[in-house]
Amino acid sequence: MGMTMTQKILAAHAGLDHVEAGQLIEADLDLVLGNDITSPVAIKEMEKMKVDGVFHKDKIALVPDHFVPNKDIKSAEHCKCVRQFAMKNNITNYFEVGEMGIEHALLPEKGLTVAGDVIIGADSHTCTYGALGAFSTGVGSTDMAAGMATGKAWFKVPSAIKFNLVGKLPEWVSGKDVILHIIGMIGVDGALYKSMEFVGEGVANLSMDDRFTIANMAIEAGGKNGIFPVDEKTIAYMKEHSKKAFTIYEADEDAVYDEEYTIDLSKLRPTIAFPHLPENTKTIDEIKEDIEIDQVVIGSCTNGRIDDLRVAAKVLQGRHVKKGMRCIIIPATQAIYMQAMEEGLLKTFIEAGAVVSTPTCGPCLGGYMGILAEGERCVSTTNRNFVGRMGHVKSEIYLASPATAAASAITGKISCPETL
Secondary structure, eight states, X not given: OBOOHHHHHHHHHTTOSOOOTTOEEEEEOSEEEEETTTHHHHHHHHXXXXXXSOSOTTSEEEEOOSSTTXXXXXXXXXXXXXXXXXXXXXXXXXXXXXXXXXXXXXXXXXXXOOTTOEEEESSGGGGGGGGGTOEEEEOOHHHHHHHHHHSEEEEEOOOEEEEEEESOOOTTOOHHHHHHHHHHHHOTTTTTTOEEEEESGGGGGSOHHHHHHHHHGGGGGTOSEEEOOOOHHHHHXXXXXXXXXXXXXXXXXXXXXXXXXXXXXXXOOOEEEOTTOTTOEEXXXXXXXXXXXXXXXXXXXXXXXXXXXXXXXXXXXXXXXXTTOEEEEOOSBHHHHHHHHHTXXXXXXXXXXXXXXXXXXXXXXXXXXXXXXXXXXXXXXXSOXXXXXXXXXXXXXXXXXXXXXXXXXXXXXSOOGGGO
């Protein structure tokens, strides 16, 4: 019986020739990630373990990104805890304000994640790095503590679902629409503890930013991880950003999958997830009534990359945010912020009546920089639209692509660029 791509990576890191779905293994870790919310808990757990430092100062990444620059005293105390731990243990990859970014955009940009790695992070969207052909998954803070101390983690080897992508995306349709379509199709528990493996000739037509977005939201279908094959685009990205050696794994021809789906990218339409679950999707064509909104957020670890900002600027160029609307744009890293500035995108945003924030997770988790009041509606490029996710429990979040979000900011209702 053959192995999937994910199973091959896990087998190699467990020192085994073969693994099967459901098998318990202990695997070596290439990177352990924490942020300003989850790291303090892990640090306290490490203190209880009475271990002498971390397993490898170069293989831990600490990224304050959720409430930074600090929004209040509590967030300042959390960041102080992380900062002191990083200094005490001489952590190489600690990213302070000014050099930081949203963790899942920052780590690939810094070259810390490459194909063939096993990565855990105390954040559920750690599955993002599967876009590079790595096995990456979110864990709890206790598992993060054990990983920082030992460089190892226990896993139950996941079974897999194969998504065969064919064709090419039409204009104004992106990776966000692909993953929302998939979640709408299989549900928020459709891939529960399974590896979502994306294959097919259509993969070559997806940008790296598209792939990061798709892998990022595998968790919203319940997936253990999402993963893409390594192709020329992947290799070019890694060579541009990283000096780390990488290993390419390919699924066996006789690998076993629980389900297989074929998705024709050319037939997809702009897709929106209605409140209060990512599976509650409708295409723009299925929305018959005007859904008026109060706010648009373009950013997050899902859609704050340079391609996302470029498409938003393309929509907003020469237009203006509707009177009474708030449009908040958050570049995911300092480098992306700088690139957007050099390309004139920030000027476009500001002239259109949007505001541009320093990199932060901010409003995605109801942190700050865009909290919703009772009864308010937001179109957001973030990844979750649960009750109370971005503020008041009686507010509503509609998940969409940057193109759809930007168009909605102009009209004040859920719209896509082709209708402008």
